Amino acid sequence: MNKSLAVFNSNSVNRYGIAFTIGALESALEQSWSVGMPSFVSHDYHRPIAWSKGLSLFIEPGLVRLTGVVLNASNKEDSQEIYRAVQYYLSNKTLEYFEQYKEELSSRLGDSLSEAAQPHMPTCAAFIDEQLAVRRFPEIFAERDKDGLIPVSLLTEKAPGIYEKDGLLVFAHPYFRRSLSRLNSLNTPFLEILHKLTTKEAEAKIALDPDMVGLSSSFLPHIELEYWWGPKFDNDLSKIVPGVTRHNASESERLFHGISQTEFWWHMQDQQKTLECEELRDIPSYGTGIDSYGCRYVHSIIDSSTAQPFHLDGAIRLYTEEAMLERVDKDIKQAGRHSEYTKLWRIDGSLDVSLWKDLLTHYFRDNPLVGEYLGAEEDTNLAPHIVSEHVPENIMSKYIPYDCKKGDGPVISVSYQPMVDDVSSKRFVECFDSLLQDAVELRYVEDDFIEICKLLRKEGESVGMPSGISFVAFDDYVHNFPLIQHIGDNAVTSATQTLNAIKRLCEFWANQEEDRVISYNIAFRFLDTPLN
Numbered sequence: 001m002n003k004s005l006a007v008f009n010s011n012s013v014n015r016y017g018i019a020f021t022i023g024a025l026e027s028a029l030e031q032s033w034s035v036g037m038p039s040f041v042s043h044d045y046h047r048p049i050a051w052s053k054g055l056s057l058f059i060e061p062g063l064v065r066l067t068g069v070v071l072n073a074s075n076k077e078d079s080q081e082i083y084r085a086v087q088y089y090l091s092n093k094t095l096e097y098f099e100q101y102k103e104e105l106s107s108r109l110g111d112s113l114s115e116a117a118q119p120h121m122p123t124c125a126a127f128i129d130e131q132l133a134v135r136r137f138p139e140i141f142a143e144r145d146k147d148g149l150i151p152v153s154l155l156t157e158k159a160p161g162i163y164e165k166d167g168l169l170v171f172a173h174p175y176f177r178r179s180l181s182r183l184n185s186l187n188t189p190f191l192e193i194l195h196k197l198t199t200k201e202a203e204a205k206i207a208l209d210p211d212m213v214g215l216s217s218s219f220l221p222h223i224e225l226e227y228w229w230g231p232k233f234d235n236d237l238s239k240i241v242p243g244v245t246r247h248n249a250s251e252s253e254r255l256f257h258g259i260s261q262t263e264f265w266w267h268m269q270d271q272q273k274t275l276e277c278e279e280l281r282d283i284p285s286y287g288t289g290i291d292s293y294g295c296r297y298v299h300s301i302i303d304s305s306t307a308q309p310f311h312l313d314g315a316i317r318l319y320t321e322e323a324m325l326e327r328v329d330k331d332i333k334q335a336g337r338h339s340e341y342t343k344l345w346r347i348d349g350s351l352d353v354s355l356w357k358d359l360l361t362h363y364f365r366d367n368p369l370v371g372e373y374l375g376a377e378e379d380t381n382l383a384p385h386i387v388s389e390h391v392p393e394n395i396m397s398k399y400i401p402y403d404c405k406k407g408d409g410p411v412i413s414v415s416y417q418p419m420v421d422d423v424s425s426k427r428f429v430e431c432f433d434s435l436l437q438d439a440v441e442l443r444y445v446e447d448d449f450i451e452i453c454k455l456l457r458k459e460g461e462s463v464g465m466p467s468g469i470s471f472v473a474f475d476d477y478v479h480n481f482p483l484i485q486h487i488g489d490n491a492v493t494s495a496t497q498t499l500n501a502i503k504r505l506c507e508f509w510a511n512q513e514e515d516r517v518i519s520y521n522i523a524f525r526f527l528d529t530p531l532n
Helices: 022-032 076-099 102-112 132-136 188-195 251-257 321-328 353-363 368-374 393-399 449-458 491-511
Strands: 002-010 037-040 048-060 063-072 118-120 126-128 157-159 162-165 168-171 202-206 212-215 243-248 259-269 272-281 292-302 309-320 340-349 412-414 427-430 434-437 440-446 470-472 478-486 517-524
Touching: 002 022, 002 048, 022 048, 022 063, 037 076, 048 076, 076 118, 102 126, 102 132, 102 212, 132 168, 132 212, 188 202, 188 353, 243 368, 251 259, 259 368, 272 321, 272 368, 292 321, 292 353, 309 321, 309 353, 353 368, 440 478, 449 478, 449 491, 478 491, 491 517
Parallel strands: 440 470, 478 517
Antiparallel strands: 002 063, 037 048, 048 063, 048 412, 118 126, 126 212, 157 162, 162 168, 168 212, 202 340, 243 259, 259 272, 272 292, 292 309, 309 340, 427 478, 434 440
């Protein structure tokens, strides 16, 4: 495995205008430091790429960062190990969360639930069972039109794409999710706009998931920190030239989003200007199978006299691998219809051009080619930042400062450590530093640490040292002291005594007007928890 240091999050305000509390960052650390959790390409749960572990809260004046370690596969065996770990993690997480709500959810579903029902966790406790939502809420699904769409105005929104009735939740169609899979999150930016669209001028309709029902009281909001935005456009549609235009994806877009290209076809239909837009995938939509390519498609009609959109709908064109290869060789005008077609949404009525373009952009989430074609203003700050294997020193210092200068103030890193067994001292040193001497690893502690041991000894306190440790002196004013563990009923008191000893040493250096930088590591068992 390749190991990388990473900054996962911070308490600063992000691009969505959200700031995580320090408590929330600590909770994320507590949940991830021991076992860890998976990381995925572009938030797609079918594309695991690494395993991540929380490392520490890195605290400096005005900012707290959640740092961690990311393990990336370096060979096929590593990839298989990560894949197995991901499957185990997702299964356990679902069952653990689901179990506490199983009885209530089953009771509310009653006879609608069959023996084939399977637990799921799409931001809440839910069951997946063929036609479960249709059986439980026949009055909702009776409103479906010939395309299987339901007026958004009839639905009570719990969250974008999630609708509440009788203490239960129904969901937007699974094809609104990455890889067309219920494992992934809904297209929240698009669904948020769609739900607000039913006005006197326009009516919106949506396809719902017929097979899944969740419990409203178990709902947890989903936050996805891959920034996707509604760009600003030139709104004059009359400038767009009829015909077919193809935009090809870059190498990074293919990697992150699995899209090879997107085609735009403007033509006249029933004397009205019409747009058909379809993206073509580079990788399968794993939610529907490894031989299945679900491509998002949009159809829109523009009033030729006013250049205002008055119809817009979106669908998924599902291709087999063979059909996908044939489709790539032809443009959208010549390709014909050789796919399984599922309509997901439609809007009828007058639409402002800027809103129309926002809908297109958000429906094609993760596909920057649509915004590129429609004239979005490029923001190079939003491009993925890919760091090479050899990270420049200034990059590391920017994200996780490891040095400080006069006036910076204290920097603190807070982390969790495994509990230590079989120790005879209430205060002892763990050594992580080593040098190579004549091809032999030499574990060492910096010799200035002896001064701390002396100060503690004057107070009647002792420090347990591991065997085989050497003391090494460095000719500089930078001191890195080892980790000092404190255990037992009075661990907090013992840690306070250690801190006082370090403080007295620093006061001595300050009185000598010596400009020094020190780092020290204090650990203690916060609760009186048994060793086992």
